[in-house]
Amino acid sequence: MADTFTSLFLAALALSVTVRIWLARRHIRHVRAHRETVPAGFAERIPLAAHWKAADYTVARVRFGLAGLAVETALLLALTLGGGLAALSAFWSAHADGLWYGLALILSVLAISGAVDVPLSAWRQFVIEERFGFNRMTPALFVADLAKGAALGSAIGTPLVLAVLWLMAAMGGLWWLYVWAFWSAFNLLLLFVYPTWIAPLFNKFAPLADGETKTRVEALLARCGFRSEGLFVMDGSKRSAHGNAYFTGFGNNKRIVFFDTLLERLQPAEIEAVLAHELGHFRHRHVQQRIALMFAASLAFLAVLGQLVDAPWFFAGLGVADAAAHGQAMALVLFFLALPAFTFPLTPLGSLLSRRNEFEADRYAAAHARADDLVRALVKLYEDNAATLTPDPLHSLFYDSHPPAAIRIARLQQADA
Helix, strand or coil: CHHHHHHHHHHHHHHHHHHHHHHHHHHHHHHCCCCCCCCCCHHHCCCHHHHHHHHHHHHHHHHHHHHHHHHHHHHHHHCCCCCCCHHHHHHHHEEEEEEEHHHHHHHHHHHHHHHHHHHHHHHHHHHHHCCCEEEEECCHHHHHHHHHHHHHHHHHHHHHHHHHHHHHHHCCCHHHHHHHHHHHHHHHHHHHHHHHHHHHHHCCCCCCCHHHHHHHHHHHHHHCCCCCCCEEEEEHHECCCCCCCCEEEEEECEEEEEEEEHHCCCHHHHHHHHHHHHHHHHHHHHHHHHHHHHHHHHHHHHHHHHHHHHCCCHHHHCCCHHHHHHHCCCCHHHHHHHHHHHHHHHHHHHHHHHHHHHHHHHHHHHHCCCCHHHHHHHHHHHCCCCCCCCCCCCHHHCCCCCHHHHHHHHHHHHCCC
């Protein structure tokens, strides 16, 4: 049984890696093939030089993604079938037991993964983003962010992991149900505390200044019957030239946040239209739907893990012999390391749901602001963020959470007609 599971794991991993490489190469070829001509619907709005930049930026990011995929796959195999986890378990079992052994094992795996990701993140930020004029982060800020993230992760993660391991050990055969309830409650708590306690550790937030933009935004919120704790501007420019706007928080703790780079680039009417799109997500309860979907998926995955936690073939099939000696912490690590290989085929379903939500939010924006203002805002954002206007259709279908630019703009123009 263990050999069979090893074969299934390797087959699932090989399939996911092969498809990801194939889609990436398709995407690169397609973007390059359309590099020399701006699509007809954008020819009067986006200069050819900006189109070239978007194509080159897309190719650079996809190529880097392939390098990251190679590192990610090598680390996964090294930890599992390569014996890395077994070696970590042997080391920690000699120095700790019970919950502390489980905590040490899980945190060491997270630390190894984080250490591997640091040079990749640095290359992405200081080479790729720098090359295309998007990086505004200094090395000192990069290191500070890493330190803050590690400290915050330890402060939150340590009691979280201990609580999960205790529930796994103390709650009998239905431990997975108790863990799911605790995990769900924890995530809801994070949604409430993130805006006021966590986000300010990394960015400064200032109230949106009085003026035409604030007047338009407040009028839009009144028309849509939306209440928030406040309107804020985030200093996104200290890290990147990319612009964005988002909602954060949950329930009565919602905040509307604009990147300062977005406010610098868009006109008040365009900002109003972008916000109307974001309001559409709330009006259609997309946030609640995604939370419910996340909770349902986590319940299903934990229920599966509940069946595997005492299965020797599961441990042995992933390179860890003697299941009884390693316990539930090892089962937790193995499960969530192997899971992405088996769930990769579900990726396009999530992308499809997200694109449908984007179309719904666009329709809402067109009904409560001017569709042409949203079109102008999107075109500016496509140009400023160097987003390709010519993605490979299959790559886009598989991965993209937002509809392709040409399709999205065409629908908005029909709504404005």
